[in-house]
Amino acid sequence: MIDNNYTTADEAVKCIKPGNRVFIHGSAATPVCLVRAMQKRHHELYDVELVSITTLGEVNFNRPEHRKSFYFNSLFVSAATRAVANSEDGDYVPIFLSQIPQLFRRNILTIDVALIQVSPPDAHGYCSLGTSVDVARAAVQMAKHIIAQVNPLMPRTHGDGYVHISQINALVWHSAELPEVDYSTDVSDAVKKIGYNVASLIEDGATLQLGIGSIPDQVLFNLTTHKNLGLHTEMFSDGVMPLIERGIINNSQKKLNTGHSVTSFITGTRKLYDFVNDNPGIRVMDISYVNDTSIIRQNPKVAAINSAIEIDLTGQICSDSIGTYQYSGIGGQMDFIHGASLSEGGKPIIALPSQTNKGISRIVPFLKEGAGVVTTRGHVHWVVTEYGMVDLFGKSLKQRAQALIEIAHPNHREMLENSFFRRFEKA
Structure with a gap:
């Protein structure tokens, strides 16, 4: 980690403006510290549209004060977004998972800011999207501004998920365990x-x-x-x-x-x-x-x-x-x-x-x-x-x-x- 290249989550999310559309990296890669920092600014934000697939971790989108500032347009409803998606402060886009990248790449849903979580950069400056490449790769390719939570506990995975630090506008070093899910318990x-x-x-x-x-x-x-x-x-x-x-x-x-x-x-x-x-x-x-x-x-x-x-x-x-x-x-x-x-x-x-x-x-x-x-x-x-x-x-x-x-x-x-x-x- 090179400290000079990193900033705080609070400082990084100051780029989010009223009326922006913000992509949130999903599943085990949900950048919890960045989401919380954005939510802390709810008193100065309005009409911010959030888009994501499944989100995990300790993030709550159902607080009344957040609903006034954020509109959650879910591309796949999960436990964290279910209440909001079924309320007047959210909605759901019915779409095949395979075609969500088209929404970004064809600018049907333009991404102003992408909040992602990545592994630390390697010797060549490449980070990995780790556990979730899915729709995040397209969001990163098309976002106007990218904020990355750099987590040493995020696995570096092979495939399509490499992102060079030169593409990232703000790096936030934050070590945190990834959310875990175990489907093997209490099986009927x-x-x-x-x-x-x-x-x-x-x-x-x-x-x-x-x-x-x-x-x-x-x-x-x-x-x-x-x-x-x-x-x-x-x-x-x-x-x-x-x-x-x-x-x-x-x-x-x-x-x-x-x-x-x-x-x-x-x-x-x-x-x-x-x-x-x-x-x-x-x-x-x-x-x-x-x-x-x-x-x-x-x-x-x-x-x-x-x-x-x-x-x-x-x-x-x-x-x-x-x-x-x-x-x-x-x-x-x-x-x-x-x-x-x-x-x-x-x-x-x-x-x-x-x-x-x-x-x-x-x-x-x-x-x-x-x-x-x-x-x-x-x-x-x-x-x-x-x-x-x-x-x-x-x-x-x-x-x-x-x-x-x-x-x-x-x-x-x-x-x-x-x-x-x-x-x-x-x-």
């Missing part, structure tokens, strides 16, 4: 069974894409006897580490990035962050590449594993909202579901518990009023619950409904059968 019997069911669909030599949560980690737990698996996924979590270390994931069968695991952002525990640090076997790349359907389809036997909030009897998938309440976002589900369907031997998979923790069926006659359809019934193939697996591809509306009823929770099958009769069998 239903999730364990789902993980087993999904794993049984995956063949040797498959290329894996896994979404967020406990189900993907349980799938990985059940792949220990598989061989020559590849990894091309938007998100990378702790569950892949044992499979890489044991050579089960070796990426030997992939057509693109052979021998390398590819991801766009990394979220997990400190053990994972240390694992990816300076690891040439892992490439963290721009989301417009990782989630590009034309890229995904080139790898063999792509198994895309994603989840849902609910699915109706025709196969429509809602995975971003509960009725009109925006819960998360479109993300990369459609990017990979469609990409996997075009891959030779690919399997697009939607995996979900048959009912909620409150005993409400996730397989429903109709989606809730106002719910968003993320994956259309024309794109859905495999659906997996703890009660079984069905492939809806090529099935008629009636056949789909009957198949989904078979894997619904037994407590709800009679209700679903009655709905089926009213819809399809009435004279």
